[in-house]
Amino acid sequence: MSHQSVSPARRVGVATGLAVLGVVLSVLLSIPVFVVSLGTVAQFAVALVLSELGFVAAGLVFLRATDEGLDFLRIRTPDLRALGVVVAGTVALFGYRLVAILTAQAAGLPLAGNSVTQLAEQGVLATLLLLVPLSVLVVGPAEEFLFRGVIQPYLDGAFSRALAVVLTSALFALVHLPTTWIATPNPIAVSVTLVILFGLSLLLGYLYVWTDNLVVPILVHGFYDALLFGLAYLVLSSETLPDGASAVALNV
Template sequence: MSHQSASPARRVGVATGLTVLGVVLSVLLSIPALAVSLNTLAQFTVALVLSELGFVAAAVVFLRTTDRGLDYLRVRVPDLRALGFVVAGTVALFVYRLVAILGAQAVGLPLAGNSVTQLAEQGVLDTLLLLVPLSILVVGPAEELLFRGVIQSYLDGAFSRAPAVVLTSVLFALVHLPTTWVATPDPLAVGVTLAILFGLSILLGYLYVWTDNLVVPILVHGLYDALLFGLAYLVLSSDAVPEGASMVA
């Protein structure tokens, strides 16, 4: 059966397999950085870059094995309309995050942390500063390439756009399960945090739908993470960390 005529179930299976492949490649590629003797910041940087390349590698595997070219990704230089979506989308993600976190705290739901906040709270604040450019140059492009550019587009070939966005967002949220669980091994806290990440992914998915340009969710994802890490640095460096605060990125 060709990929062009693949059934919805097959497409979901391929999308899930690509997600698993991305995670496996991320782990395998980051192992060398964890095995060599480097200072904490350098080791974290190399491991992060290599792990994000795992998502890129999974996307490349799909494009090569299905004989799809770069035009499949719908990457174009953003025009003024697209840049407007970038600004509005970044603001929307921040507003959503604020409302979601305040809502969770209002009803007494816990939130999970992550390995980045753990490093920062242990005194390696330079990690947060380093993540500002890395979010824009590495994290946003790598994750959006796989999840929006490849997986969402592939699922869109068998479903209407809404189910494709939702299914992609489920996979995107689940990818963050290991790091959130390691940081906070509390099922409820992890579940709440993944639900918030699911919502963030829904917004990113629709930005891709509305603009038909992968550069838009790439920029929004990268800018959102970069601003989040920058603000976290300012808060943590001022020793004014709110009780129960959590970073959802």
């Protein structure tokens, strides 16, 4: 199916619908795990996997409805240059997060909590370790599949690449609104957190444009999250790490 005749407004509507569908399917798929008793660690892990599959399902709905194949996703085996970009991109995301959080704290702005802070409150350190591999194997691939693999190229068909990245990043940030609001029902804290997530998504979108390879943002996203969860574990199990490490690991 050709998308050339689809208007820009309709593309934005479809992209927004896909993002919303991803959230809805994530909630629906994770509901069954909460009606059985699996233990805190297993229950959280299974719920995470099922919820992330919601984003994959939304992307597959688009590919099926439009008769698009895997070529639409621009997936290629990364070469040495791409792997170098993955390393640099992961460091860049981490550096951006640290600067953004410390800047927000210096300005006296509150930050919304997330799964890391909730787990910290519950004292479930084992789950943080489990989230390290799950970030690389599940979270990064699932979310990048929908947002960078499907939504961004679809918007790219009607807008400039730069605007497609911006619009995709706005949707990426907004889908985190429910979880950030549940964790911290504070409009200012949620707004600051979403702005930071928007910036992170801009970097991921740029990496996809630069490399034209979906594997790159998938790996950067996965390694970035894994690094944060690993650091959070170290922070919560040690009192000797610097304040900067604590800030970047336990916020947003």
